[in-house]
Amino acid sequence: MAIIDTPQWKYLNRILSRKGPFADDDYDNEMQKTFLEHTKVFGAGGLGCEILKNLALSGFKDIHVIDMDTIDVSNLNRQFLFRASDVGKPKATVAASFVMSRVKGITITPYYGAIQDKDQDYYMQFKIIICGLDSVEARRWINATLVDMVDINRPESLKPLIDGGTEGFKGQSRVILPTLSSCYECSLDMLTPQTAVPICTLATIPRQPAHCVEWASILEWPRIFKDKKLDNDDPGHVQWIYEQALKRAQEFNISGVTYSLTQGVIKNIIPAIASTNAIIAASCCNEALKIATGANPFLNNYMMYTGDESVYTHTFEHEKKDGCPVCGDLASDYMVNPEWTLQEFIDRLKEKPEVQIKKPTMVTERRKLYYQGPPQLNEQTRPNLVKKMKDLVDNGEEIAITDPGLPFSLRLNVIFS
Numbered sequence: 001m002a003i004i005d006t007p008q009w010k011y012l013n014r015i016l017s018r019k020g021p022f023a024d025d026d027y028d029n030e031m032q033k034t035f036l037e038h039t040k041v042f043g044a045g046g047l048g049c050e051i052l053k054n055l056a057l058s059g060f061k062d063i064h065v066i067d068m069d070t071i072d073v074s075n076l077n078r079q080f081l082f083r084a085s086d087v088g089k090p091k092a093t094v095a096a097s098f099v100m101s102r103v104k105g106i107t108i109t110p111y112y113g114a115i116q117d118k119d120q121d122y123y124m125q126f127k128i129i130i131c132g133l134d135s136v137e138a139r140r141w142i143n144a145t146l147v148d149m150v151d152i153n154r155p156e157s158l159k160p161l162i163d164g165g166t167e168g169f170k171g172q173s174r175v176i177l178p179t180l181s182s183c184y185e186c187s188l189d190m191l192t193p194q195t196a197v198p199i200c201t202l203a204t205i206p207r208q209p210a211h212c213v214e215w216a217s218i219l220e221w222p223r224i225f226k227d228k229k230l231d232n233d234d235p236g237h238v239q240w241i242y243e244q245a246l247k248r249a250q251e252f253n254i255s256g257v258t259y260s261l262t263q264g265v266i267k268n269i270i271p272a273i274a275s276t277n278a279i280i281a282a283s284c285c286n287e288a289l290k291i292a293t294g295a296n297p298f299l300n301n302y303m304m305y306t307g308d309e310s311v312y313t314h315t316f317e318h319e320k321k322d323g324c325p326v327c328g329d330l331a332s333d334y335m336v337n338p339e340w341t342l343q344e345f346i347d348r349l350k351e352k353p354e355v356q357i358k359k360p361t362m363v364t365e366r367r368k369l370y371y372q373g374p375p376q377l378n379e380q381t382r383p384n385l386v387k388k389m390k391d392l393v394d395n396g397e398e399i400a401i402t403d404p405g406l407p408f409s410l411r412l413n414v415i416f417s
């Protein structure tokens with residue numbers, strides 16, 4: 001008897017025993033049984049708890065979960081699988097045993113560590129990968145790994161990736177079919193950059209709204225108020241910073257400085273909101289159920305949700321990006337001022353949301369531009385940092401960039417402006 005024939009699963013059975021109005025013509029009730037196979041969940045954080053619980057209650061029987069965090073007391077308000085006595089224990093292990101004790105007949109295999117600890121053979125065993133990760137780096141890694149695993153002669157090597165993410169009252173869920181649809185890397189420019197801004201940029205020419213806020217809080221506040229410490233929780237202080245940032249932004253013709261941006265930048269935190277997590281996790285698991293059973297067509301391919309100004313969702317097809325460094329195969333063009341020094345070029349790259357690098361090593365076909373290490377190579381290439389781009393590369397020349405944060409090597413065609 002299949003697990004879902006028992007009374008515990010009567011609602012699920014009801015969904016699966018009737019064909020959805022948009023399901024494929026050859027939808028067959030028996031297919032419902034195949035969906036109880038391997039599935040993988042990533043992250044047992046805010047999204048992880050929700051995803052794990054939803055998958056278990058949707059009838060997935062064999063779930064693997066990876067998380068590298070331990071339980072902190074501040075998690076307890078929303079990560080409902082954890083209790084005060086669990087503080088300090090690995091999230092993956094505690095979440096797995098809690099859900100197994102409540103939902104009978106399923107197996108959850110926890111792993112306490114990083115997703116990067118596992119290799120392609122490990123990921124090959126699963127049918128669906130669901131990510132509720134909060135780190136851009138980890139999501140880029142799993143995305144690049146799954147794209148790389150696709151072997152056109154082996155259809156089963158293509159693992160649908162369901163990616164869910166939240167940021168305060170906003171969130172998104174998406175279905176990525178590696179190599180076929182737009183991938184995580186294709187949409188990296190939709191993220192807000194998180195890299196630190198050099199003080200000189202703040203002091204001289206701000207380029208982004210966040211620069212203006214940082215200018216006001218890092219440089220202007222201490223100049224005006226001397227020894228008074230900026231209190232991020234004092235609305236009067238935040239208001240003052242906001243007003244200064246707004247003035248500066250207007251001076252440099254930059255739009256986008258708002259009170260809530262100011263708050264976000266100076267607090268440098270993204271609040272986790274339980275309801276957003278629940279909604280996004282539900283959407284992800286709904287997609288997993290549809291992919292696994294074929295009961296209805298799955299999301300094509302991006303759903304965004306906003307809950308701060310009423311409740312709004314929008315679904316659209318995010319398109320593959322030409323020259324995506326992961327799922328495309330061409331180097332992308334990059335405009336470079338020939339008068340920039342290599343250091344300036346690197347600083348600007350670091351600010352690019354679609355690049356997101358921290359410690360790049362750069363080479364061209366004919367020369368080593370800059371090496372982070374080993375020490376001899378770093379020493380040998382460091383003088384290049386003050387040289388001008390026009391003296392280091394030719395117009396149209398390709399630069400290959402590797403970085404600890406990049407799961408692949410990025411190729412850029414230098415186009416002199």
Ligand SMILES: [Zn+2]
Nearest residue numbers: 183186324327
């Ligand atoms: Zn891509």
